[in-house]
Amino acid sequence: MSLHITPLNPAIGAVVEGLDLTRPLEDRPYRAIERALLDHQVLFFRDQPVTPAQQASFAQRFGDLHIHPIFPQVEGQPEILVLDTAVTDVRDNAIWHTDVTFLETPALGAVLSARQVPDYGGDTLWASSSAAFDALSEPLQCFLEGLTATHDLTRSFPLERFGNTPEALARYEQARRDNPPRSHPVVRTHPVSGRKGLFVNEGFTTRIDQLQPAESDALLGYLFSHASRPEFTVRWRWKANDLAFWDNRITQHYAVDDYRPQRRVMHRATILGDRPR
Numbered sequence: 001m002s003l004h005i006t007p008l009n010p011a012i013g014a015v016v017e018g019l020d021l022t023r024p025l026e027d028r029p030y031r032a033i034e035r036a037l038l039d040h041q042v043l044f045f046r047d048q049p050v051t052p053a054q055q056a057s058f059a060q061r062f063g064d065l066h067i068h069p070i071f072p073q074v075e076g077q078p079e080i081l082v083l084d085t086a087v088t089d090v091r092d093n094a095i096w097h098t099d100v101t102f103l104e105t106p107a108l109g110a111v112l113s114a115r116q117v118p119d120y121g122g123d124t125l126w127a128s129s130s131a132a133f134d135a136l137s138e139p140l141q142c143f144l145e146g147l148t149a150t151h152d153l154t155r156s157f158p159l160e161r162f163g164n165t166p167e168a169l170a171r172y173e174q175a176r177r178d179n180p181p182r183s184h185p186v187v188r189t190h191p192v193s194g195r196k197g198l199f200v201n202e203g204f205t206t207r208i209d210q211l212q213p214a215e216s217d218a219l220l221g222y223l224f225s226h227a228s229r230p231e232f233t234v235r236w237r238w239k240a241n242d243l244a245f246w247d248n249r250i251t252q253h254y255a256v257d258d259y260r261p262q263r264r265v266m267h268r269a270t271i272l273g274d275r276p277r
């Protein structure tokens with residue numbers, strides 16, 4: 001089988017054809033995907049009717065999987081998180097964010113499989129954090145490189161959305177105890193490509209540690225809007241059985257909330273990463 005990689009935009013995104021992800025991934029295509037992910041930051045595969053176990057074993061080729069503290073999971077396959085609009089309020093994904101940056105070692109990447117999609121709407125956008133960083137002026141780049149910012153789980157998972165049953169409340173409180181706010185560099189160097197990317201996101205970043213609150217608010221506000229300029233993004237229109245694989249170290253994403261009350265069901269495997277530097 002030969003593998004075809006078709007870029008979607010200059011900054012980010014490519015479609016990968018010629019692979020069957022329901023089968024174990026051999027070494028050559030594994031290396032090609034790894035390379036393509038570095039080059040394009042988010043990859044899309046069509047017609048991949050993977051089971052949760054197949055999705056987990058594909059994702060596991062790239063690292064250990066994370067079990068999410070809040071979202072529901074597939075029964076018997078806890079590494080696969082379920083985003084089902086019939087079960088969970090997923091509106092908090094309609095904000096630009098990088099997954100789980102409240103962890104000391106946020107995700108390397110994630111593999112998202114579309115199980116059920118609306119007839120139209122429910123697209124997802126990704127933005128390249130390296131394209132965003134590269135487009136800043138050099139003085140601002142230098143200033144940002146000396147800073148760290150705090151990331152807090154409760155910014156995207158407010159109690160009122162997740163704590164309305166005793167079990168949910170207990171799980172939420174445990175998640176808060178297990179995941180205190182963390183600081184990460186504002187500019188992250190990708191551990192493999194060496195590219196620099198802006199590493200603050202509206203979903204979880206609460207403040208730039210070294211600045212006064214008003215300065216931090218103003219600068220973060222600017223960086224959040226800059227990071228999602230259309231030039232740095234790609235927008236994917238889902239079909240059932242599409243699969244996306246993104247590099248969470250150097251991207252943000254946004255799940256468009258325009259399709260309710262239609263149902264949408266996605267399965268995600270989250271690959272653990274390293275400590276941002």
Ligand SMILES: O=C(O)CCC(=O)C(=O)O
Nearest residue numbers: 093099112124255266268
């Ligand atoms: O539902 C989507 O398209 C993406 C949701 C999301 O933010 C994620 O899976 O990390």
Ligand SMILES: [Fe+2]
Nearest residue numbers: 093098099253
């Ligand atoms: Fe996400």
